[in-house]
Amino acid sequence: MALSDLKAMARNEAGIATTLGILKQKFGERFQTSQAIREQHGHTTTYLPNQAPDGVVFAESTADVQGVVRACAAHRVPVIAFGTGTSLEGHVNAPAGGISVDTSRMDKIVTVNTDDLDCTVEAGVTREALNTYLRDTGLFFPIDPGANASLGGMAATRASGTNAVRYGTMRENVLSLRAVMADGSEVTTSHRARKSSAGYDLTRLLVGSEGTLGIITEVTLKLQGIPQAISGGVCPFPSVEAACQAVITTIQMGIPVARIELVNALQMRAMKIYSKLDYPESPCLFLEFHDSDAGVAEQAESFGEIAAEYGGGPFLWTTVTEERAKLWKARHDAYWASQTLRPGARALSTDACVPISRLAECIAETEADIERLGLIAPIVGHVGDGNFHTLVLMDPNDPADIGRAEEFVKRLAERAISMDGTSTGEHGIGQGKMGLMEREHGHGVAVMRAIKQALDPNNIMNPGKILPAG
Amino acid sequence: MALSDLKAMARNEAGIATTLGILKQKFGERFQTSQAIREQHGHTTTYLPNQAPDGVVFAESTADVQGVVRACAAHRVPVIAFGTGTSLEGHVNAPAGGISVDTSRMDKIVTVNTDDLDCTVEAGVTREALNTYLRDTGLFFPIDPGANASLGGMAATRASGTNAVRYGTMRENVLSLRAVMADGSEVTTSHRARKSSAGYDLTRLLVGSEGTLGIITEVTLKLQGIPQAISGGVCPFPSVEAACQAVITTIQMGIPVARIELVNALQMRAMKIYSKLDYPESPCLFLEFHDSDAGVAEQAESFGEIAAEYGGGPFLWTTVTEERAKLWKARHDAYWASQTLRPGARALSTDACVPISRLAECIAETEADIERLGLIAPIVGHVGDGNFHTLVLMDPNDPADIGRAEEFVKRLAERAISMDGTSTGEHGIGQGKMGLMEREHGHGVAVMRAIKQALDPNNIMNPGKILPAG
Structure with a gap:
């Protein structure tokens, strides 16, 4: 299947209709079903086609999110978390319809503990909003994925960015999460202590799970002192x-x-x-x-x-x-600069990551592949981590152009994997890279599926993402 | 239940007898059932009573570990990974009997990649052996839990130590793991790239799982340059x-x-x-x-x-x-020094971890509790992380003394949890702190149980650890 030709998944029409009624009654004006709002929540910064949800709840609290998930769970309807819509691999598309939970109104900074260099924020707080709030404390939050993403979304996609070589990624910087699981139950994964050996690391299981295991509603983060x-x-x-x-x-x-x-x-x-x-x-x-x-x-x-x-x-x-x-x-x-190289084109941004000893070789082969395919595709990268991005300029309305770009992305990912690297250092899998999971993880995909099945047996949490159909 | 009064769990006698026969045939002299060897593998550096396995396999490869797990899985017999026996909470006890897999002969350093500052080692390599091997490279592995533990064991218990404030714990320093799962299948959790957003973080799910989800057979680790x-x-x-x-x-x-x-x-x-x-x-x-x-x-x-x-x-x-x-x-x-304070006594070493803003208060209350209980119990700690140890000197043959020590440990753990901390910063749960899991994690324990059930449905992987009976 070409990505540009994404199939819809089977829809549970009866369940969706019932759930729409329940949510309308429960959330009133905070539940929206207009086409414009649905479409705005049905795709990300990507060339992948829009797959709109059936309705959008503007949640204001963890209890709101629980309310949505419980209604969806009762009627086996998909529920998809939405932060700022800046992800790149179709993470928030709704291939089987369902309900989008927009967390942008969950924008409270709950606590800042300056002595402990940590803070707790609601999922919808953006990284820029947090850093603005912190300005007078002498502290800052370093993870910087470029876009002004929400911190819940950054946790869900295991985001990083230019500072990761020094400060790590969301993996290293989330101390604890509050999340709503597929049955509507609420879990707090950890606490503010800097380290713990008490049981399974649920924090890092949810970080990077892209809303497929639970919906993150609060994030406790490490902060850094602003350097002298x-x-x-x-x-x-x-x-x-x-x-x-x-x-x-x-x-x-x-x-x-x-x-x-x-x-x-x-x-x-x-x-x-x-x-x-x-x-x-x-x-x-x-x-x-x-x-x-x-x-x-x-x-x-x-x-x-x-x-x-x-x-x-x-x-x-x-x-x-x-x-x-x-x-x-x-x-x-x-x-944006890259688009000057081919006016009118859109940039497909893809990323890969390899051990730094292989980076020069990986980029050289990638540049040769760009030439071979006749693409215009500049490269930028967080090379301290071995992570780099290629911006493939293409006409999103030209199937041949899209086909070449997709072939390039697949070959790049396979090249990175063959060099002991990964198909994505920081963008995530979403829909766009599902087809590479078996190649990258082998039997690990079966282990991931077992976890997904255990925590979301009816597959209502962001279905059709990360794990390819078995 | 007092910890010093650990109950045995139900034994699958028929399955154990069959498995002993299979392993004897398969491993010959590398399978041992003498009482001395069994008892050596049936307890750790702790006051908890010995619960010996029924036999010990000295594994030399991942394939050996697979052979043991497959035999145990076929007959529903417990299988318990053993590194150096330096854990502190009864991690390797065999309350339902079964087979101990000793990894000490899995002592090969597989690769050292100096350009990438990483290495891959078999699970039985100890941290001192690795650092000796690395001496000429200008690199070192910083995690230092005191004991010369095996790196597989350190990963399994999410160990840390004095350097963690600068270099992190095993959580931050394991790049990838190779492990044998409960059905005998083998999984490699990740790759050598420094970061990835490709799917669930199986590496960190296994780090700290204490052999209850899989047996770690190889570890890929970050290394550091020796400072000038x-x-x-x-x-x-x-x-x-x-x-x-x-x-x-x-x-x-x-x-x-x-x-x-x-x-x-x-x-x-x-x-x-x-x-x-x-x-x-x-x-x-x-x-x-x-x-x-x-x-x-x-x-x-x-x-x-x-x-x-x-x-x-x-x-x-x-x-x-x-x-x-x-x-x-x-x-x-x-x-060892602490034992000079009460000659003839043994030290029960316990740890807790809190946000550093609460550390002074937590230690002050702990010192007051020591005084109230009439204990001799000095305190040392990795305070940059808010982690500290109390060495309770007690007579391991005096039930009253043990009772006081256990009361103290429980109160210390609850104090740490109430201060937004954890019952253990680096020692792990094992048997010793199972009773605190519900208090610390609440509904998180149910999520952990669901994961355990999905990955080890017959509960053969180190049963009776981490998760209290439901």
């Missing part, structure tokens, strides 16, 4: 391989880079045009260091020496906030 | 509270301490006697910093200033290896 100083800059390299070698040496030397991002030559051309960056059109690393004043200077100097060893440089770095902000805005705008 | 410089020292404080305040400020300031250990006044007295340490008998912090030469000096100086703010000091620190080694040997010998 930040330095950053851009360093050109003669080749992707040279840049990757510099990354490996930097990580091996234990230099605690906060960000180390690769931009390939084609993407640099796009960013020069879109963001008016004045750098050569060769592969570049964008870096940032967080430490004391002395520390950030020492780290930047050390990196510059490493870069020179591999023919890179000059590494121009600064601690001036405005100059750094311009660089990182350009990096974050990579998605 | 290490500094360390001891800092006395006027009170536990002052020491804890200094810890909170140190963590908040973002000083990347590698170790920050609290030793209370009573334990300092024991260590003065046992390890000939020349420090006051007041609460002390033992610290270590890993960084560049300049960095470790800067960090130690910064900590000294923080300590002085809370009335602590002088903070005497050094980069001389021998002096640091003496301090850390004393810290690691705390268990």
Whole structure:
């Protein structure tokens, strides 16, 4: 099956009709069934076709979510959590219809514990809203997937981003979750203690489960102290391989880079045009260091020496906030910049992740594949983790173009898996990468299915995601 | 039920007899049933009574482990993984009999990838053996639970230790696992990529599952570069509270301490006697910093200033290896040193973990409880994580003494839970803390039971651990 040709799953029409009536009565104006609202909740930032739910509940509390799940459970109707709709692999599509639970009104910051460097927020709080709220505390939440996603959604998709090399992903930064399970019961997975050996790790079972095991309603997160100083800059390299070698040496030397991002030559051309960056059109690393004043200077100097060893440089770095902000805005705008390379096209953003020793080889083969397929597809990556994105520019209305892009994505994922990597470092499986799960996990898929069956026996939690039909 | 009065569970005599015959034929001399060997595998470093398995297989490969599990699965016989026997909560007891799988001969280091800072080892490799092997690579594995435990066992119990504040626990440091599941099937949970969003996190489901969901046969681990410089020292404080305040400020300031250990006044007295340490008998912090030469000096100086703010000091620190080694040997010998406080007694080592803002209060209440119960019980802790140990000195042959110790442990665990903490930060549940699971996890226990039932429907994998009878 081509992804662009997604089939609907069997609908439980009677159950859906009954549930719509119950929810209308229970939630009144907070339950919406207009086509515009349903369609807005039926697809994500992706080329995959829209599959709208039958209705949307704007939940304001865990109790609201329980109310929806109980109604859906009683009538075996799908229930799909919705954060900000910024996921990339069809995570919130409703292939069998059902009810979307929009958590955007669950936007309360429940507690901030400055002594413990943690906070608890409702699922709909976005990462930018949290960081704005934290501004006066000297603390910040580092995980930065680009989009201003909700923290519940980021937990559900095991999101990460540019800072992960230093601060980890949602896997490492969620201390505990509150979630509503498929039977409408509520579970709190852990507590605020930094570590525990008490039983199965339900927190990390739910992180990355994409709403297929439960709906996250609150998240307890680690916070970080805002560093005393930040330095950053851009360093050109003669080749992707040279840049990757510099990354490996930097990580091996234990230099605690906060960000180390690769931009390939084609993407640099796009960013020069879109963001008016004045750098050569060769592969570049964008870096940032967080430490004391002395520390950030020492780290930047050390990196510059490493870069020179591999023919890179000059590494121009600064601690001036405005100059750094311009660089990182350009990096974050990579998605939009890429579209200047093929006006009118849309970018399909895909990601893969490999051990860093294989990164140069993986990117080189990927660039060759792009050439072979005649695609325009720049590459950017969180290379400290071995994670990179390819932005495939395509005409979403041209089946041949979509077919080439899908072939490219499948080959990229298989290449990454064959290099002891993964089909997705941070975007998740959703619908888009279900077909790769058996290839990546083998018998692990059967173990995952057993867990899904145990926790959601009627398959009402975001059906048709992560696990391919058995 | 008092723990010291552990009941046996129902035995499947016919199945056990059949399985013993099969294993004898299959494994020959590598299958042992002598009483001495069975008893050696039937208890851990604990006061809990011995519950010996019916036989022990010395496995040499994943295929061997599969052979044992398949035989046990066919005849519904318990199968219990055994690493080095250093766990503390009755993890390897065999309350329903069955077969112990000793992994100590699975001691091969499969691969070390220096470019990627990772390695794959068989489950029986101990942390000291790994670090000896790594010596020439410039890398090390940081997790240090005190005992020279096997890495499979450390993964199974989600172990940590003194370095966790800097490097995390086994939860953060296992990249992937190979395991044999209850039906004898083999699963590899992940790959060497640093991060992934591809499906449920089976790695972290198995980490901490104490052999109740599967038997870990290989572990892929993150490694760290050996720091350029290490500094360390001891800092006395006027009170536990002052020491804890200094810890909170140190963590908040973002000083990347590698170790920050609290030793209370009573334990300092024991260590003065046992390890000939020349420090006051007041609460002390033992610290270590890993960084560049300049960095470790800067960090130690910064900590000294923080300590002085809370009335602590002088903070005497050094980069001389021998002096640091003496301090850390004393810290690691705390268990043995404590026994000088009550000659002839044995130490029951228990642990709990709370958010660091509650640590001073939790320790103060614990010290008051020790006094109330008339116990001799010094305290040491990995306070950067809010984790601390109490070593209760008791006569293992005196039921009244055991009763007091058990009451103390239960009250300590409940105190920690009530402070948003956990009954165990790193020792695990085993048999010893099963009775606290409902109190700590509430409905989460039902979710854990559903997972256990799905993955081990006949309850053959280390039965009678973690999950209390429903």
